[in-house]
Amino acid sequence: MADEIPITPPSDLVPPTPPPAASQPEAPALTKPESKEDAPPPPPSLLEVTESEKEEALAVPPVAAAAAVVESEPVKEEAEKKQIPRSLISFKEESNVVADLSDSERKALQELKQLVREALNTHQFTSPKAEAPAPAQAPPPPGAPVSKSESESKPTHEPKIEEQPLKEAEEVAKETAQSVVPAAAAAEEEVSIWGVPLLKDDKSDVILLKFLRARDFKVKDAFVMLRNTIQWRKDFGIDALVEEDLGDDLEKVVFVHGYDRDGHPVCYNVFGEFQNKELYQKTFSDEEKRTKFLRWRVQFLEKGIRKLDFTPGGVCSIFQVNDLKNSPGPAKKELRVATKQALHLLQDNYPEFVAKQVFINAPWWYLAFYTMISPFLTQRTKSKFVVASPAKTAETLFKYISPEHVPIQYGGLSVDYCDCNPEFTIEDPVADVTVKPATKQTVEIIIYEKCTIVWELRVVGWEVSYGAEFVPNAENGYTIIVQKATKMSPTDEPVVSNSFKVTELGKILLKIDNPTPKKKRLLYRFKIEPLDY
Template sequence: MAAQVKSEATKKAEIAVPQERDPPKDKSEITQVADIVVSQDQEPCKGVENRGVAMEIVKVAEENAAIKQENESKTGDVVVEEGEKKDEADESSGDVSPLFPEVENITSFREESNLLCDLKEHEKKALFEMRSKIEEAILANKLFKEKDEQVEEPEKAKLLEEELEKAQKPAVEGQDKEKKEIRAEEEEKPAREKVEEKEKSMQDGEEENKSVKEGGEQEKTHVAIEENVVDIDKDIVLWGVPLLPSKGDMGTDIILLKFLRAREFKVDEAFEMLKNTLHWRKEYNIDSILDEDFGTNLASAAYINGMDREGHPVCYNIFGVFENDEVYNQTFETEEKCDKFLRWRFQLMEKGIRKLNFKPGGAFSLLQINDLKNTPGPSKKELRLATKHAIGLLQDNYPEFVARNIFINVPFWYYAFNAILSPFLTQRTKSKFVFARPARVTEVLLRYIAIEEIPVHYGGLKRENDSDFSIDDGVSEVIVKAGSAEAIEIPAPEVGTLLIWDLTTLGWEVKYKEEFVPTDEESYTIIVSKERKMDWQEESVRNSFKNKEPGKLVLTIENGSYKKKRVLFRYKTKNSSSN
């Protein structure tokens, strides 16, 4: 028998995708959030010492939000901040279907297209020019050579200066002895004329030998040049993608477009950025960084877990980990440890890129979740400097690798701080920022990640090493109107049936209880879980019950607030014969 539900029919809200057209001025947005979070030189908390200043900052934030909303209404774009949505439209809906409605497959956002047909004319022109420059540089073996020569030039200039200083010093000292030497020279002149005649005859023979020797050296140089041409490396790759356009790899244009977008489609700047990235990777041995072992001390500080709705790998950054003094000192106590921290962060980035698909239609960037709960303050100078350094290198060498930067558990001071910084950020950068207060974390994450992929400590249903449910198991939802209650009924007609269920609430602040109601009216109702209040600080519910008589499990959600609540759940039944 299908489970019975009395609830309001859900209306599905589409989330518009921000498609900001203003590109960054000089750097990509990769992990740019951490720079704002950690770089707290201005100490925003201390700067807001009186109520009047605080209200002014909040007023600025509200005005910026109003301007942003007005602009978005004109362009049709929506920048999601805190997941605020109006509920009035849904409140007017009538009775629900007796069957559990499946959770809607929300379209969160899509990346900019890398297909040639979707590019604008100036973007196509820039891409063609970038292809040509890369092809020419690789075939002429100049992609690395030019940079090496630039590095050597300052060293050569320094050596030249030292030689000039040495040459000038004896010249000055020789002025005092000049008169004495003139007299000696006049006395030795007759003898020297005879010696010069002999030397002249010897020089004629040496010049002939020298011309023969120079001819041989020219031949050797010519041979060496030919050998260099033969040794051209046409297999230069970046993140596993060949950079030589004539190879015809579908991922080449995707990589080139990342650098072009990071530099506003300015070809020369994008080409220079690409060359710098290749040299940086070579200098720091990034291609072999995946083989390095950094231990498990930082495993909880940042990690990749699951995918979002569009297939982007999700990277979680947990800044609260460094509130622990022991972890902090182990990571930033010395310069050597700071360097290790940087390499560990680069390794995590490379692991995430390994999960990407550099083909048309694939996911070729990451979704960043930045948990600001218990974020260390400005006193943690080493963390601030190390993270700022890491961000600079990530921005320069991993352009356009972040699809969205979602900030969760955002404290009040951060909104004020962000309002001050907002005018200095490009529209392209700001369009990738999403903010969520602690009470709305689950709701905001659900816009981008399926509830089955959201970890339980963020209100989702994903548990590590879960043997009871998988991401393929369906999730249903009911809507609980303001000031009302809804009951989810799970049938158990056979004795010895094991019932297992997950449940989470968006908006929280509801009363929840679990009961087993026997079919026999003369039997007593069994309280599985007493009524309690659920708030945003709790994890999602996971429970089980095995019945000793036929009946049904009833999950009751009471909404005493003035706003509707969404309840997401799933369940399984296992008969005694299958146990």
């Protein structure tokens, strides 16, 4: 079962190739979520699962300049209290390389492949089951009342509830042996799922392993889940749905932006957007609109999944970030019903596609709720979930996602993919420096040639003073104030950009004065543009 949060609109925003990892601290390994256990609690519950135990400055590769961080003038120092992380071990995402599997896992994979081969040979995935023809009946005598046939009196389709998947799988195996289509007389059918043909190459192994892990490597249960998923995809019309135009009303509710430190595309689910009454009514006011929402959600996920890499060792799961700021909460019945419906559908048909579920801007009551249910979750399940309060949101995201990939509204330096910030992209690494409480910090960028230097900088949450100046190497040179020291408040622009034309060698000094009793996060990056003569 997939552990997917159902708020995610259709979009083609899965970015191109992930940039090479900038020299940054190694991120904790992400783990694949479990099936039903991993279904996250209803979208309001958070608890800081991880806290940075140490911060390191991320080096920016010099072009014609080099940067150094200088800590100066400590006003006073306080011993920082060590905090115990609320989540313990974070399981490493399981390998999809067959050679890395245990003997029992390899055996289970081979057994599942055998069941799939038999099903393909007998067309079980695409052909309806053969039914015995109804016995011929004599026509009713004239004047006799005509009774409705059983097919007319009963609904044509009833949802099937599988209470005993193991028994059903055994029945499937028997049907295979008694199939009316001899294997030798019929060509093996071809079935693809998420663009991967079953049993054609090693990508198929990756798909089958997802179903096995979702069912704890119980082969028959995994086969039943796979068969039901293929049938659901056929009934739901997935291939046609991917091509439909369902509009872009929800593009701010769910979007894909950047990659985590392990290369997973990051999907953001912004529940607070549903505070917009017009959008809420347009999305959930009646059954027809909720059905469209469900189709849109499935379409969004399908488009994203088809861009993943299903080769063994490739990135074949998604990193989910769920923003609970101003979330409508469980009081909104229509949203709750639609979310629950989508969640069940995604759990049953998209196994093991979420590498991590991170909940940010969690209100206190969500933290309390998560704390209450946490003892009832397995350690593996808990390792998939990270919950952060508003004060810890940026810090938590930076543990898993580099700042150049984190959107500005969440504390990073990444903007939407557009022309509004042509100087920097997610491919330009960001230096991440911790400014201690009541301390002044100076970043030196040494200039080695005449050029124009451009930089951008932010301190998450500000409450500091920021200034910039150029100091020439010449002894008789004058210091030039580029940015006068200015107090920056939390309501000021989150990112400051500056540029300076360097006509003599020297260095740029970026000065941060943190008078608060809290440590601050300084992010900056720069570019050198040689002068044209």
